[in-house]
Amino acid sequence: MIGLYLVSGVIGALFQLCFAALFPDQFAGPMVGASAGVxxxxxxxxxxxxxxxxxxxLFFVLPLRLKLHWIxxxxxxxxxxxxxxxIRTETGGQVAHxxxxxxxxxxxxYVAALVRKGGLMRFLPGLPRIRFV
Known part of the structure; x- marks a missing residue:
């Protein structure tokens, strides 16, 4: 689990760096946080x-019931x-979108790769079979 969290954070940082290289005025700046891992x-x-x-x-007041795929x-x-x-407004803000x-x-x-290799079922045997097409 910690590996997934850390690698997600690194991949997210690499995405941000790629956008910073393409659009230095909008995406340049320090990156601090854990949101890519989340x-x-x-x-x-x-x-x-x-x-x-x-x-x-919603707005910390209105409860919404949503399916995970919609989220x-x-x-x-x-x-x-x-x-x-x-990119359009040339204001990057302070959020690493x-x-x-x-x-x-x-x-x-990550999940798609594990399912295709059959590795996910070894780690979570009680999980129903998932098939991605």
């Missing part, structure tokens, strides 16, 4: 349990739109 876990959970429902507090796609859309806005996207994608691809 987004990596979110990608893993969304791929393993896409129809599991969880509760989110995954919503997070992906927010990260992509934030990157596009930063590309790192969030990198962590999320790594988590999703």
């Amino acid at each position: 987004f990596g876990f979110m990608g893993v959970l969304a791929r393993l349990f896409p129809h599991r429902e969880v509760y989110l507090l 995954f796609w919503g997070s992906m859309a927010i990260a992509l739109l934030s990157i596009l806005v930063a 590309a790192a969030h996207l990198g962590g999320l994608l790594y988590g999703a691809f």
Whole structure:
């Protein structure tokens, strides 16, 4: 688990560095935080349990019941739109949106690679069979 968290963070940082190389005015700056690792876990959970429902507090007040796959796609859309806005308006802000996207994608691809190799079932034998097409 700690490996997934750390590698998601590193992959997220690499995504942010790639965008900083392409658009130095928008994405340059220090990176501090753990959000890419958290987004990596979110990608893993969304791929393993896409129809599991969880509760989110919208604005810390309104409870929303959403399936994990909607949270995954919503997070992906927010990260992509934030990157596009930063590029378009030439204001990068202080949030590493590309790192969030990198962590999320790594988590999703991590599960896909394990399932394709059959390795996931060795570690989680009680998990129902998952088939990605």
